[in-house]
Each structure stands twice: as C-alpha cells, then as structure tokens.
Amino acid sequence: MTNTLTFRLATKEDLFDIVQMLSDDTLGVLRESHEATLSDNYLKAFERIAADPNQELTVAELNGEIVATFQLSFIQYLTYQGGSRAQIEAVRTKSTYRGQGIGTNVFEYAINRAKEKGCHLLQLTTDKRRRDALRFYESLGFVATHEGMKRNLD
Amino acid sequence: MTNTLTFRLATKEDLFDIVQMLSDDTLGVLRESHEATLSDNYLKAFERIAADPNQELTVAELNGEIVATFQLSFIQYLTYQGGSRAQIEAVRTKSTYRGQGIGTNVFEYAINRAKEKGCHLLQLTTDKRRRDALRFYESLGFVATHEGMKRNLD
Numbered sequence: 691m692t693n694t695l696t697f698r699l700a701t702k703e704d705l706f707d708i709v710q711m712l713s714d715d716t717l718g719v720l721r722e723s724h725e726a727t728l729s730d731n732y733l734k735a736f737e738r739i740a741a742d743p744n745q746e747l748t749v750a751e752l753n754g755e756i757v758a759t760f761q762l763s764f765i766q767y768l769t770y771q772g773g774s775r776a777q778i779e780a781v782r783t784k785s786t787y788r789g790q791g792i793g794t795n796v797f798e799y800a801i802n803r804a805k806e807k808g809c810h811l812l813q814l815t816t817d818k819r820r821r822d823a824l825r826f827y828e829s830l831g832f833v834a835t836h837e838g839m840k841r842n843l844d
Numbered sequence: 845m846t847n848t849l850t851f852r853l854a855t856k857e858d859l860f861d862i863v864q865m866l867s868d869d870t871l872g873v874l875r876e877s878h879e880a881t882l883s884d885n886y887l888k889a890f891e892r893i894a895a896d897p898n899q900e901l902t903v904a905e906l907n908g909e910i911v912a913t914f915q916l917s918f919i920q921y922l923t924y925q926g927g928s929r930a931q932i933e934a935v936r937t938k939s940t941y942r943g944q945g946i947g948t949n950v951f952e953y954a955i956n957r958a959k960e961k962g963c964h965l966l967q968l969t970t971d972k973r974r975r976d977a978l979r980f981y982e983s984l985g986f987v988a989t990h991e992g993m994k995r996n997l998d
Binding site: 705708709712729731732733734735736738739742744745747761763765766767768769771772773774777779780801804805809810811812813814815816817818824827828830831832833834835836837838839840841842843844 | 859862863866883885886887888889890892893896898899901915917919920921922923925926927928930931933934955958959963964965966967968969970971972978981982984985986987988989990991992993994995996997998
C-alpha cells in the first residue's frame, strides 16, 4: 500500500458507513438492515459498545475515508494462569478497497493493540463457508485448533 | 440427577476450588499452576472479572459443594442488527462428579441466563481434540459452523 491507514475508535457519526460495510457481504446481506436511515437498534448497540472499556469498535481510514472496520474485545479469564485474550469480530473491508492489503494492515494493528493490552492470545471465529478468509487468517499465523459452535436462542 | 444444582457468581473464596477444576483436565494440566497457594495472577484476574458487569464467573453447587464452573461473557455487537451474544468458556465439572448430567444442567442454566440477558446466540469454541465435548455440545443444539482460530502473541 502506498498510503498508510489510520486507526481510531468509531464514533456515532461512523455508524452508517460501518453498517453499510457489514451488509455489503455475501453472508452479511442476509442479516443486516441497510435502509437509508439506520434502525435504532444499531444506535443502542453502538452506545453499549462505546460505554464498555473492554470493547473497541474501530475504523481504519485512508485519506479521510473509512475503508475498514472491526471490533476488538478484551476478555479476562482465569485460564492460562489468569491470562487475558483479545477477540476480533465483524472484520470488513469496504468492497471497493479489497485486494489491496488493507486486511493485513488491520490485523497488524489488531495484534499490536492486543499486545499493548497485555493479551497472550488473539482469537476469532470464521464461518467455514468463507474459504478465502480461512486461508488469509492462516497466512497471518492463526491456527484452526478449535471448533466454533453456535446455538441460536430464538 | 436426584439433587438440584444451585448456581451463583464465584467469590474470591471459591478461587482455589475453581483453579483445581481447571487444572484437573488433560489439556488444562499443561497450562495451569496448581500449587497449594494460588499465584497472585489468579487473584488479579478474578478481581478484573468480578468488576466487569459483562462477565459472570459462575459456580454450581451440589449440597454446598462446588461441582462445576464456567465463565459467561456477554458481548454487544453491531452485527445481526445490534444483537448481543453470550459466550461460554472454561467449563469444567469436578472429575469425581462427571457422567452424572451436571454438564447438561450447566448448559440449561447458561442458555436461560443468556436469554435473560437478551442474547440471540450462545457461542463457544472447543478444542478439536476434545471429541466427547464436541458430541456433547452437538447434543445440546450447538452447530460447528465456524472455525475457531487462535494466534499466540508471545
């Protein structure tokens, strides 16, 4: 990449851009609401995330334009002798900026941020249908040692 | 089970019992420190968990004896239209009480607790070497749709 990304915590004003990125995706389009005005649920969710010091909803900017987003969660456990972990979810690069190494930069940032916060591990789960994502994460040193299991509660 | 389990948040006084359960396990024994006195790291970790309203380190008691432990985390996301999820980790039943349905009761509790907190999903990751655990989670309605990927930061 010729230009450097800048990373910062998301603000309320970024919400529309973020939700657009979340829905502009083969799986995301099925589950997000992307009308011209955002559902109030997104705003309430944003406020809960922003109020929690262990959650960092982050955006990456390139020349002032938001080109990627992700959420980092820092979770304290007793396991591993009281170790804490970072978890990364909802990682998206704007569709017009894919294939330019932005994802790699996002993970460089996330790894450094997790280390800064004293985490011994960065973890994620990825849908098994996302074959390219799996290969990408493997190239970054992630190992698929675990099954990621979900149970709907509806 | 003839007797009913009672569930409550863990206190500092339960820490020794909990760490014993975490280390009394084929994988856990490799990574926990289980000396007669607990390392201060466990106490510090406990205090951070207890101070966080989105973390519930829980114990299950049978006739006043701690027989199981787990940690529930409630994580707010923007995805799924601002949905929040529960995540369960560090689930252990005391070795002398295994095979008596305690795990099933633990998950009944966890599912209800996650619903009470308004979560649409309960998620976990399980080490692929734990074949029995995988079958157990599947019997409870969990589906292994995701790869659980980890990257050490040391």
